Amino acid sequence: MIPDNPTLPVPLAGFRTKTDEQNREYAEVIATLPQYASEKALHTYPLQTACIEAIDGTLGIMLPDRRVVIRPGQRFQIPPNTSHAFYNADETEVKFREMLKPALHTPWLFDEISAAAKRNRPGIVAFFEKAYILSQVKSEYYQSGIPVFIQKHIYPVLARVGKLLGWVRHVAPRF
Known part of the structure; x- marks a missing residue:
């Protein structure tokens, strides 16, 4: 379990990454947010598109101008250079997938x-x-x-x- 450390940008309870090793087209992050957890600040991927999919629970996505909530099986795409952060919009732990294209680092x-x-x-x-x-x-x-x-x-x-x-x-x- 990753401790909630305000000096680091990710308060996730756990995650794993996977990369398309052949041509590095995408990186996939499977993340879990504990109950009531929220990222401390917005972040931006200037060069990548992020496709977010809720797996278990209800995931909230904070954008500069609005909030979006997605449920299991639903997806939301965040274009490059768009600030965003995640929060748990559920009563239980939330599991979600974030696919970033291209993978980069x-x-x-x-x-x-x-x-x-x-x-x-x-x-x-x-x-x-x-x-x-x-x-x-x-x-x-x-x-x-x-x-x-x-x-x-x-x-x-x-x-x-x-x-x-x-x-x-x-x-x-x-x-």
């Missing part, structure tokens, strides 16, 4: 965010780990509420500092 991103959350490192160290992870996928994933300039240009500097101080030694290389 999405499996690595989610695997590393999960591993960092499981380490549950305190404040400043977790921040440097997040900066390192997100700097490795710049232009592929952005958190809303943090200026893109900071995510593109300041996070890489913070990532290097974190590496020098040994605070991000547990993060696997992207390649």
Whole structure:
């Protein structure tokens, strides 16, 4: 189970990733949100289309201008560069599938965010780990509420500092 860590973007109880290994056309994430869980902030995939499908329970999708609720078997498509976040709109755990096209480095991103959350490192160290992870996928994933300039240009500097101080030694290389 991934602890709810406000310094990391994903409060999921569990997930697994799968990639189309032959031509990397898509990455699939199967995620579970605990009862009453909600992502802390909107996020954006500038280069990917996200197709969301509810598997079990009722999934809420927050968009900048509205909220959408989907039930098992229903799908919702989010175009590239659209901010969104997920929340549990049900009384029980919600399981859903997010398919991102093209795959890019999405499996690595989610695997590393999960591993960092499981380490549950305190404040400043977790921040440097997040900066390192997100700097490795710049232009592929952005958190809303943090200026893109900071995510593109300041996070890489913070990532290097974190590496020098040994605070991000547990993060696997992207390649």
